[in-house]
Amino acid sequence: MDTRSSHLTAPGRSRSSQSISPSHSASASATSSIHKRKLASDDHAPPFPSSLSDTRDGALTSNDDLESISARGADSDTGDESEEVVDEEYDDSSMRKFTATRLENSNVSGPATAAARNKLKTENLVKIEPADVAKDSGINNNTNNNAANAAVSGAAGSATGIFTDNIQTGGAYSSREESLKREEEAGRLKFVCVSNDSVDEHMVWLIGLKNIFARQLPNMPREYIVRLIMDRNHKSVMVIRRNQVVGGITYRPYVSQKFGEIAFCAIMADEQVKGYGTRLMNHLKQHARDVDGLTHFLTYADNNAVGYFVKQGFTKEIFLDKERWHGYIKDYDGGILMECKIDPKLPYTDLSTMIRCQRQAIDEKIKELSNCHIVYPGIDFQKKEAGVPKLSIKVDDIPGLREAGWTPEQYGHSRFKTTNPSLDGASNQKSLTAFMRSLLKAMHDHPDAWPFKEPVDARDVPDYYVIIKDPIDLKTMSRRVESEQYYVTFEMFVADVRRMFSNAKTYNSPDTIYYKCATRVDAHFSSKVQAGLQSGIKIQP
Ligand SMILES: CC(=O)SCCNC(=O)CCNC(=O)[C@H](O)C(C)(C)COP(=O)(O)OP(=O)(O)OC[C@H]1O[C@@H](n2cnc3c(N)ncnc32)[C@H](O)[C@@H]1OP(=O)(O)O
Structure with missing residues (x-):
């Protein structure tokens, strides 16, 4: 018998019963109205499935922070405290104690300790830098763009008629990605990958992420969310704006199996459907491939979120050899197992540049084969009565x-x-x-x-x-x-x-x-x- 699978099963758990966000369904209420949601039938199950308290490797039990962390914190997702999902089983005082103690420690520590901590901070924080990514992926934005631009202007110069640059620069996907990329470059937004490494700043972010998950995945026991986020085998890729967590993905890399399991994924209610989820996933893929050496992701997607995962390249068909993942990942009720293959070469955090270059190349090719880019002056088509043109224009003209x-x-x-x-x-x-x-x-x-x-x-x-x-x-x-x-x-x-x-x-x-x-x-x-x-x-x- 495979003992791993019996440890990992999370029976009766679905991440969320929430309605799809407003932009996806006219009848759906806003994602923040969690208190109105009908919770799944397992709501009265113990808040912590016994099978989940077990761990393969003792990582959780070695995690001394967990002793003091309650699953309830000061939820900051929507900022609307009236919407707080109150679960009397949890005692939030320990969370406050935990946070306060950590912050206090950081304030009272001497310069030597602070320096050591900062060093640790820098070492542990896997900051995902767009410039490095572009470099690694072999894409040089400037060179490519300039080459493409030169080709475009060359074609324009050779056109005989009036040339109008009617090339569309990108669709909604690219423009959202590009605008978030600009925010990153300007330092207003950052994507980080952290795990429970006892660095104060990381712990504060992880708690922020925990609050978002707790609110956005209302059927997930909070203890369980805390447990996985704080488990040192799990990593969390987060999007941070003005030092506030906007959303994140917590995953477990199974390095020996070369796949990762996405445990939770959420963006705070006010910021959904603005492209953060996509950019986050792109950063995650880039990091998982380049740092963890993974080739695939698996996740149990909530029914509501299947559409999002499909758009991120996930399929319901599982191509990955069952031997590579069976028994490793946790089962969730009400979720659909989905897989995503991580491309070995794609510049995930710079896809918009790649798409733009491809688009320009295709436009160049079309221009070679057709004149559709040449726009001629319009015809004076003023009409008199009955829609008959005032001037008789010969078709040849x-x-x-x-x-x-x-x-x-x-x-x-x-x-x-x-x-x-x-x-x-x-x-x-x-x-x-x-x-x-x-x-x-x-x-x-x-x-x-x-x-x-x-x-x-x-x-x-x-x-x-x-x-x-x-x-x-x-x-x-x-x-x-x-x-x-x-x-x-x-x-x-x-x-x-x-x-x-x-x-x-x-x-x-x-x-x-x-x-x-x-x-x-x-x-x-x-x-x-x-x-x-x-x-x-x-x-x-
Ligand atoms: C493994 C799990 O954790 S499953 C649970 C997933 N999490 C949740 O359901 C929590 C609530 N939802 C969320 O937090 C967010 O909406 C997420 C994480 C699902 C998506 O993040 P967002 O920032 O909203 O996604 P983003 O803006 O990048 O949208 C990407 C595309 O997916 C679409 N999309 C976003 N959410 C959904 C959804 N729930 N269902 C269908 N499509 C969706 C968007 O419309 C967009 O489509 P487009 O490119 O054609 O315009």
């Missing part, structure tokens, strides 16, 4: 059309053709105009055409134009036909006719005379089109 591969044979792209193949484009257009004219007359002469002959008068039907945004009538269509410029295809004409009837059926209910007129004139129109087609007009399939 439209700037850029020929350069885009257009040929006069494609004029109108109409499927309308007379059966006489000898007719050229102009004669074909005349024949089309004659056919449309005859169809208009046929509709006009129909006894039920009276509602469609003129535009609807807003004085008679005040809300008509509120409901019908694209009105049309036989008179307007007649103007368009007679302009011989508007309906360059038969399909455009038919679209206007269909819209005229659908407008009538949208505004009027089926029992009205208008609705019935529309049905009858529409049928008449269709029969006339059929008759026209039989008598020599051809619409190509």
